[in-house]
Amino acid sequence: METRVLEIRKGILNKNDEIARGLRERLHACGLLTVNLVSSPGSGKTAFLQRTLRTLRKGGKAAAALVGDLATDNDAKRLAEAGVPVRQITTDGRCHLEAQMVADHLAGWDLGALEYLFIENVGNLVCPSSYDLGEDVRVVLLSVTEGEDKPLKYPTIFNSADVAVITKMDLAEACEFDLEAAQRNIQAVRPGMRVLTVSSKNGAGMGEWLAYLAGERAARVEGTTRS
């Protein structure tokens, strides 16, 4: 019985992968860099995204966001304050987003006018690792309050992500956070992984993060499309 479930799940994954592949091509053709943010509940995804969207907007960059949650549209409301297009995806208790949910929620948006699409996944450090959403960059967030050992304990998501962002650096001292140990654990799971440190509260590290995004967009999207 267990085997059958695994087989059917694999079927769903392959279907999801197909949809994700088509979605990625479509988003690239529109000139969009798509970023999937994954973390535990409470790691500060929404605050980080809020600050990212506000800063991009001030810099004249066009971005939009989709935000996944089991219930409520609290996060969409928070993000909409940044003055960019935002939509909530409510999963009705499901533990991850899938590519079709993303595709369904893009309807009516002028994608050609956007440069960045952010997808805030459901707060879950396990299940979202198995679902490609058509993103170019998968970001795993880890807050200083969660402890340095999370990469070792949740290796799959760290393995499948492109970059790690350590959030809430303003609380690092109060939490006795050991950045070197966190770095060591990330590198043990994923050698060579790029790690950024940020504080959404005081803005530290946001410049490097935005430069990273611009670099990724230049490398992955511009030139291949309208540029």
Added chain:
Amino acid sequence: METRVLEIRKGILNKNDEIARGLRERLHACGLLTVNLVSSPGSGKTAFLQRTLRTLRKGGKAAAALVGDLATDNDAKRLAEAGVPVRQITTDGRCHLEAQMVADHLAGWDLGALEYLFIENVGNLVCPSSYDLGEDVRVVLLSVTEGEDKPLKYPTIFNSADVAVITKMDLAEACEFDLEAAQRNIQAVRPGMRVLTVSSKNGAGMGEWLAYLAGERAARVEGTTRS
């Protein structure tokens, strides 16, 4: 296809429920109160459990712990420092514990000599809500660093838990944690839910937590068995 998956999952759940029911009877017959701890990764389950085990041991109470993780036995090592029987359950990437995993890891322990069994679930605020582990008490932990809105965004786990424990209260001020808002959100999802506040660092609230456990054991286990 989706429907078939759901049906088969329901089959697995029912099988799990059956195993959990048998396990609960067996543990009661041994005079054990069983406690299932569920939270996000990094909410402080292990530190809380460490302090709980140490304090019970000092008070002459016999306890043991099982600890679930996708990978590593770091938590079992940390908990073993409390000087009580501890075993790691490694789920190989699965996002929750199931009753059979618990049953399999009790082999060889003298259950009749124990009063409390703690099960630290995989760090995940979504999937563990669907799996009864044979516990008497399901505890959902929420750290002050995660934000006050988590009960609204993860209602299933708060609905299925018996008690909520707010952890890392020593960081409440640094995080500008609003306890009243958290309480309000918990009560909105689960009216009447008991909420305890603790700091595993300075020990605040541990007395009330241990009194709660003793009360639950008296009500649910003693009298029905060896007492």
